[in-house]
Amino acid sequence: MPREKYTKDQLVDAAFEIACESGFEQLTIRNIAKHLGSSIAPIYVNFNDLEELKEAVIRKAVEINKKILSEQDSGDPFLDVGIASVLFAKRYPRIYDEVVIKNDKSYQGQAENEKLIINQMKKDQQLASFSDDDLRLLLLKMQALQAGLSLLARKEAYKDMLDDSKIIKILDETGVDVLDGMIRRQTAADMAEK
Amino acid sequence: MPREKYTKDQLVDAAFEIACESGFEQLTIRNIAKHLGSSIAPIYVNFNDLEELKEAVIRKAVEINKKILSEQDSGDPFLDVGIASVLFAKRYPRIYDEVVIKNDKSYQGQAENEKLIINQMKKDQQLASFSDDDLRLLLLKMQALQAGLSLLARKEAYKDMLDDSKIIKILDETGVDVLDGMIRRQTAADMAEK
DNA sequence: CTTGATATATATCATATGATATATATCAAG
């Protein structure tokens, strides 16, 4: 082998840093090379094209998200997912933009994914009395809350207002509130029926 | 004057359509000219540069948002704003991406804007007992809900699940739930104090 | 030491893009 080698990891790390600081649209071969202190050659030795490198950056982001999730321990697995997502958005706002917002691929297999979650929800005693439609509505509300909080946490203006513990508190509280509301409305509807 | 003239409006409309269908990144002088059936000349006669035209497109989007808002009549002005925002995101997803998500300018004067809203909230009897911090928290939760629902409504996968009436229903219900939750927690805290 | 392989650097190409210079067509003013 020749002298030294820029590894795939080095390239992905450099690209990830650029994307973090300046956004995905700044991922040009020349920017990456400059950031690495090399020419553009290492890019094409390690990847077939720039697109492949970008995909590797996204895979790295997914890994980081998984790591953040694994560090959560609120007791409720659903809440954990929500917390991890918002924390990721806050810590890597520009990556979040690319992965979550632009990525419409995520809705491939979204229908099956929903079914899986609904089935998981059915195992929860508290949710036993809900119909499938109600569960889907509850899930939608929760997803909206999480997505919205991510969107806000991602913005500079909210950074100081939304420290990690506050994010967890808000997600927890509103989650409980929405669930309570659905239970209350259901019992009210039951009453009215009789 | 020479024969015919491509008006500013014609140019903005053409650009708006391109942005709607293909996204803001497709707003190139040649794309706009092609869509208009002209050369690139009319662009530079009517605007100093492409950036000016893009700003005009964003102004048009803001106008449309205002129009949608003016058509709302839920009884609650806050809810109206939320509904209008989500409906806009659903109808013009790619414009929403540009205006709401990318636009970090919106957080200029965000602090003053928040104060205005908080003062408005204080006029509401139901919210009279809340401290400023509580009101800010309530506002944040509502904003998160609205932003998140917009984000979901914008996606193809949710289009059929989120018709207009359902959007209104969800915003209304969750708004009530979150407020109820905050009231409940406050009274619980008051109890504990005594 | 020689040779082949390959990582790297550099020059270069093709293409896309915003912008401008120039020519042409059209119309109003006189």
Add this chain to the structure above:
DNA sequence: CTTGATATATATCATATGATATATATCAAG
């Protein structure tokens, strides 16, 4: 009808970008 103004079309420029061809440097195998 002539003239000036200007909307439009076209050619062209400068720059950015992804990609490739080529030369060079380095190292392992023999």
